[in-house]
Amino acid sequence: MPAILDTAITIIGAGVIGLAIGEKISESFSNVFIIEKHPAFGRETSSRNSEVVHAGIYYPPGSLKAVLCVKGRKLLYEYCIKHDIPYNKCGKLIVATKQEEISIIKDIKETARDNGVDLEILEKDHVRALEPAVFALKALCSPETGIVDTHSLMKSFETRIVHNGGQIVYGSEVTGIRKLDKGYEIQLMDADGQEFCFSTGIVINSAGLYADRIAAMAGINDEKLSIHFCKGEYFRLNPPKNRLISRLIYPVPCHNLEGIGIHATIDLAGGVKLGPDVNYLDSNIQDYHVDVSKQEVFWRSAKKFLPFLSQDDISPELAGIRPKIQKKGDPVKDFYIMEESARGLKGFVNLIGMESPGLTSCLSIANYILELVINIE
Numbered sequence: 001m002p003a004i005l006d007t008a009i010t011i012i013g014a015g016v017i018g019l020a021i022g023e024k025i026s027e028s029f030s031n032v033f034i035i036e037k038h039p040a041f042g043r044e045t046s047s048r049n050s051e052v053v054h055a056g057i058y059y060p061p062g063s064l065k066a067v068l069c070v071k072g073r074k075l076l077y078e079y080c081i082k083h084d085i086p087y088n089k090c091g092k093l094i095v096a097t098k099q100e101e102i103s104i105i106k107d108i109k110e111t112a113r114d115n116g117v118d119l120e121i122l123e124k125d126h127v128r129a130l131e132p133a134v135f136a137l138k139a140l141c142s143p144e145t146g147i148v149d150t151h152s153l154m155k156s157f158e159t160r161i162v163h164n165g166g167q168i169v170y171g172s173e174v175t176g177i178r179k180l181d182k183g184y185e186i187q188l189m190d191a192d193g194q195e196f197c198f199s200t201g202i203v204i205n206s207a208g209l210y211a212d213r214i215a216a217m218a219g220i221n222d223e224k225l226s227i228h229f230c231k232g233e234y235f236r237l238n239p240p241k242n243r244l245i246s247r248l249i250y251p252v253p254c255h256n257l258e259g260i261g262i263h264a265t266i267d268l269a270g271g272v273k274l275g276p277d278v279n280y281l282d283s284n285i286q287d288y289h290v291d292v293s294k295q296e297v298f299w300r301s302a303k304k305f306l307p308f309l310s311q312d313d314i315s316p317e318l319a320g321i322r323p324k325i326q327k328k329g330d331p332v333k334d335f336y337i338m339e340e341s342a343r344g345l346k347g348f349v350n351l352i353g354m355e356s357p358g359l360t361s362c363l364s365i366a367n368y369i370l371e372l373v374i375n376i377e
């Protein structure tokens with residue numbers, strides 16, 4: 001295999017995080033490449049999510065998820081304004097529908113405050129005034145939560161990467177990585193099955209669901225970094241009942257944050273999604289099938305706070321897969337973002353377990369990676 005090109009920095013994966021990193025890094029460095037196996041950006045997790053700009057409420061204070069979410073949310077809104085990306089800072093209500101949930105929302109308010117996020121507890125009448133169709137005994141209101149058009153965001157990153165002189169190579173899959181005296185050799189296979197290789201100084205592994213495989217190609221076989229596919233399915237509210245809410249409505253979450261409960265998310269086109277649920281897959285296969293037989297479970301979950309719903313008001317919508325390093329039943333795990341000099345892989349940067357709030361945090365993650373890259377000696 002002949003070496004056909006040499007790059008300073010190679011980013012593997014053109015999801016929203018890889019693209020955000022590419023956009024940031026190509027402002028400061030020349031010779032930045034992004035390698036993506038699909039023919040276009042965002043064909044995996046980045047186009048199969050709730051598109052929520054999270055405030056940063058639930059994550060353990062001081063964790064990367066908490067810090068990067070809070071910073072990332074502010075940066076994302078600024079970016080949307082500056083670059084004309086559609087968004088709506090619509091706000092979110094976390095609703096207590098049972099007496100025993102009221103103390104939990106008070107705890108959530110405390111955690112959020114430790115993360116620098118101010119929430120207000122609303123009484124029943126106040127909730128009814130804001131969202132007449134929603135049932136709640138009390139609610140936590142998060143005015144900073146919103147939604148964003150992820151496709152437009154990724155398109156904007158792509159345009160700016162090219163404008164900055166970076167290159168995105170679509171339809172090429174990374175199949176091997178070899179450490180060189182200086183840098184790395186990356187092996188690729190294109191859509192026609194042709195193999196290529198090139199050398200690069202720095203590798204940034206932003207391969208989403210396959211980030212553990214990319215790490216393994218470089219020799220990192222760490223059980224703690226194994227990705228467990230965790231599927232989330234959505235149903236949509238059929239018209240006209242999609243018009244009955246104007247904010248994001250969430251139940252009180254379960255204790256280990258495997259998911260944050262089947263919630264109602266509005267989108268920029270006026271639709272409402274219910275979901276995602278949480279279902280660890282037995283094998284890491286991209287199965288995006290939506291199981292129609294879950295309709296009743298979704299309806300029963302949502303009916304607790306959307307009492308106007310009948311079972312036939314909802315239809316299957318889509319599914320996404322979370323790249324979790326948190327095994328089923330384990331406590332919540334943080335993002336793994338690391339420059340791997342300590343493992344003898346100088347200049348190899350891993351991003352593994354980039355589940356929610358990865359979209360919200362994409363710009364703060366990009367800043368974080370830029371700092372890491374600048375500090376590689």
Ligand SMILES: Cc1cc2nc3c(=O)[nH]c(=O)nc-3n(C[C@H](O)[C@H](O)[C@H](O)COP(=O)(O)OP(=O)(O)OC[C@H]3O[C@@H](n4cnc5c(N)ncnc54)[C@H](O)[C@@H]3O)c2cc1C
Nearest residue numbers: 013015016017037046049050052174208232320358359360
């Ligand atoms: C159901 C669900 C709901 C979510 N909701 C939200 C939300 O509301 N708000 C929020 O902030 N976050 C949310 N998230 C999380 C968010 O979607 C992710 O954090 C984000 O999309 C991850 O982006 P990424 O670029 O890391 O990964 P991806 O979008 O998966 O991109 C990785 C890319 O790497 C490429 N790739 C992989 N292997 C190779 C290889 N060998 N060679 C070349 N290319 C390769 C893939 O093709 C892919 O395009 C949600 C996630 C899910 C699953």
